[in-house]
Amino acid sequence: MTIAKRQFDTLVIGAGGGGLRAALQLARAEASVAVVSKVFPTRSHTVAAQGGMNAALANVLPDSWHWHMYDTVKGSDYLGDQDAIEYMCRSASNLVVELEHAGVPFSRLDNGKIYQRPFGGQSQNFGGDQAARTCAAADRTGHAILHTLYQQNIRAKTHFFDEYFAIDLIKDEEGFILGALVLEIETGEPLLIEAKTTLLATGGAGQLFRTNTNAHINTGDGLAMALRAGIPLQDMEFFQFHPTGIAGRGMLITEGARGEGGYLTNRDGERFMERYAPHARDLASRDVVSRAIATEVREGRGCGDNRDHVMLKLDHLGRDVLYKRLPGICDTVKTFLHIDPAEESIPVFPTAHYTMGGIPTDRHGRVVVPVEQGQESIPGLYAAGECACVSVHGANRLGGNSLLDIVVFGRAAGNDIIEYLNDNRYHRPLPQESVEQAMAHLQRWEQKGEGESVPALKRELQSTMENYCGVFRSEEILQQGLDKVLGLEQRMQDVRLKDHSKIFNTARIEALELENLMDIAIATVSSALGRRESRGAHSRMDYPDRDDQRWLKHSLYYKEQHRLDYKPVTLKPMTVESFPPKARVY
Ligand SMILES: Cc1cc2nc3c(=O)[nH]c(=O)nc-3n(C[C@H](O)[C@H](O)[C@H](O)COP(=O)(O)OP(=O)(O)OC[C@H]3O[C@@H](n4cnc5c(N)ncnc54)[C@H](O)[C@@H]3O)c2cc1C
Numbered sequence: 376m377t378i379a380k381r382q383f384d385t386l387v388i389g390a391g392g393g394g395l396r397a398a399l400q401l402a403r404a405e406a407s408v409a410v411v412s413k414v415f416p417t418r419s420h421t422v423a424a425q426g427g428m429n430a431a432l433a434n435v436l437p438d439s440w441h442w443h444m445y446d447t448v449k450g451s452d453y454l455g456d457q458d459a460i461e462y463m464c465r466s467a468s469n470l471v472v473e474l475e476h477a478g479v480p481f482s483r484l485d486n487g488k489i490y491q492r493p494f495g496g497q498s499q500n501f502g503g504d505q506a507a508r509t510c511a512a513a514d515r516t517g518h519a520i521l522h523t524l525y526q527q528n529i530r531a532k533t534h535f536f537d538e539y540f541a542i543d544l545i546k547d548e549e550g551f552i553l554g555a556l557v558l559e560i561e562t563g564e565p566l567l568i569e570a571k572t573t574l575l576a577t578g579g580a581g582q583l584f585r586t587n588t589n590a591h592i593n594t595g596d597g598l599a600m601a602l603r604a605g606i607p608l609q610d611m612e613f614f615q616f617h618p619t620g621i622a623g624r625g626m627l628i629t630e631g632a633r634g635e636g637g638y639l640t641n642r643d644g645e646r647f648m649e650r651y652a653p654h655a656r657d658l659a660s661r662d663v664v665s666r667a668i669a670t671e672v673r674e675g676r677g678c679g680d681n682r683d684h685v686m687l688k689l690d691h692l693g694r695d696v697l698y699k700r701l702p703g704i705c706d707t708v709k710t711f712l713h714i715d716p717a718e719e720s721i722p723v724f725p726t727a728h729y730t731m732g733g734i735p736t737d738r739h740g741r742v743v744v745p746v747e748q749g750q751e752s753i754p755g756l757y758a759a760g761e762c763a764c765v766s767v768h769g770a771n772r773l774g775g776n777s778l779l780d781i782v783v784f785g786r787a788a789g790n791d792i793i794e795y796l797n798d799n800r801y802h803r804p805l806p807q808e809s810v811e812q813a814m815a816h817l818q819r820w821e822q823k824g825e826g827e828s829v830p831a832l833k834r835e836l837q838s839t840m841e842n843y844c845g846v847f848r849s850e851e852i853l854q855q856g857l858d859k860v861l862g863l864e865q866r867m868q869d870v871r872l873k874d875h876s877k878i879f880n881t882a883r884i885e886a887l888e889l890e891n892l893m894d895i896a897i898a899t900v901s902s903a904l905g906r907r908e909s910r911g912a913h914s915r916m917d918y919p920d921r922d923d924q925r926w927l928k929h930s931l932y933y934k935e936q937h938r939l940d941y942k943p944v945t946l947k948p949m950t951v952e953s954f955p956p957k958a959r960v961y
Pocket of ligand 1: 728
């Protein structure tokens with residue numbers, strides 16, 4: 376079969392903030408860039424980001440990038456790589472100003488400077504008073520950033536392939552990544568995009584869990600593509616549960632709501648966070664607040680008839696503040712709960728939110744794999760954004776650090792790709808075998824006959840992950856979870872599509888996404904089973920303490936034989952003293 380082919384210097388898979396920031400850097404340097412996205416770019420999930428982006432601008436309270444770095448290392452429960460964290464926190468202020476100049480309409484203080492709100496885990500002076508570090512465009516910061524980056528890319532003449540689904544990477548015998556096979560969703564036709572460099576920026580995998588804050592498109596496709604190309608995934612056991620999803624439904628109520636002065640109460644009306652985090656209270660790190668809520672509910676102090684949630688109180692903030700600073704939240708609560716947050720508290724419970732693990736990269740966005748002496752990069756392959764694990768979030772991400780991560784490392788990857796292109800001027804021959812493998816993957820879905828259905832299996836996978844790999848974990852529960860997920864993966868072979876038409880066949884896309892979710896679920900539960908300690912978002916009831924002696928290391932999961940390996944954490948920053956691990960209290 377002849378497959379249509381296009382050639383570019385760089386293929387960027389993903390048009391969220393990570394992909395678009397990288398593409399912009401490249402297009403401005405006059406590289407030919409193709410951005411592929413399975414949805415129209417401005418529908419990418421970055422659009423949903425609410426509360427803001429961290430940078431130590433010190434517009435509201437005193438601040439410094441070094442304090443931001445300390446908070447991020449502590450927030451990561453010391454699993455974050457300190458060189459990458461230093462790089463990110465140092466770059467933050469410039470990147471916010473750059474976004475402002477590009478057109479992002481940040482909210483303003485009375486003196487005209489960018490508005491900043493307090494967020495969880497932020498402190499002044501290395502653990503002192505609460506800081507106010509999160510730069511916000513009301514509670515629609517992601518929307519503002521994504522639209523601005525898209526417009527700037529249009530201006531820079533980036534080439535967009537809207538509504539194309541990336542299936543697999545193309546890799547030659549020497550290990551070079553040479554582009555990807557993609558599917559045009561509108562026509563159902565495959566297309567080979569040949570590129571000297573490929574950047575994965577496909578976002579997170581929140582659809583692993585039944586209750587989540589993520590869009591339906593967040594199925595971790597890039598992570599699974601990396602696994603199939605023989606690349607391990609790093610730290611997949613660390614999945615963030617956001618403390619305040621609307622109970623039972625999952626929609627996010629931004630941490631900015633607590634940043635503006637909201638607080639949590641249990642069935643006795645008690646501000647229970649005072650018991651769990653006497654200093655930071657409701658603005659402790661997300662893992663701490665999520666565990667506190669889950670504990671209140673487990674111990675019978677939950678609210679409602681089923682005592683299965685707690686309440687987020689905002690009404691004392693007043694209608695003016697709520698509708699000016701949190702208009703999106705007011706809308707969401709009215710639409711989904713038919714209540715007015717200026718009058719009534721909001722029922723909330725932790726909900727799956729953010730993929731801390733991902734494709735291992737260095738701080739230049741190069742995908743790296745371990746070799747006998749250290750690690751080496753995969754030639755031609757980069758990753759940035761939520762699908763990457765650089766690792767600045769370690770075992771727990773601080774709110775406001777992801778929008779920062781995507782622009783910092785999107786830009787860094789763009790810069791490194793420009794250098795790579797200078798040294799690698801020509802396209803390498805495309806390996807037929809790899810192309811055929813990718814085509815076989817796609818054609819598997821042409822099998823006809825009776826079989827299981829994609830939506831039913833997806834629902835089972837999501838409930839299994841929720842029940843067996845949630846906020847609190849143990850050997851027994853995780854082992855049961857792994858057995859169940861492996862069983863579901865087996866059943867994938869019996870799944871058949873009923874609709875084999877070509878034009879806009881979303882059933883085929885959902886099948887490809889489910890295959891990806893299966894791989895990531897196995898990676899997540901296997902890594903969680905492997906780590907016998909509690910750190911950040913990974914909370915083991917059978918190993919309740921952090922164990923730096925044995926577990927201050929990153930995990931690596933390989934698809935082949937579900938193998939686990941480990942690699943050291945980079946404790947040495949670029950220029951400043953290291954923050955050595957210590958007890959983490961808020
Ligand atoms: C509700 C919500 C609120 C949040 N609020 C904040 C906040 O206030 N501050 C903060 O710092 N972080 C926040 N986050 C986290 C942050 O928004 C995300 O981590 C970040 O935007 C991810 O950006 P990204 O570029 O990595 O991926 P995304 O924006 O998710 O984009 C992924 C892109 O990949 C494409 N793609 C995926 N798979 C394929 C495929 N197979 N083929 C082709 N294209 C593909 C998609 O079409 C999309 O264009 C929030 C997250 C959520 C869910």
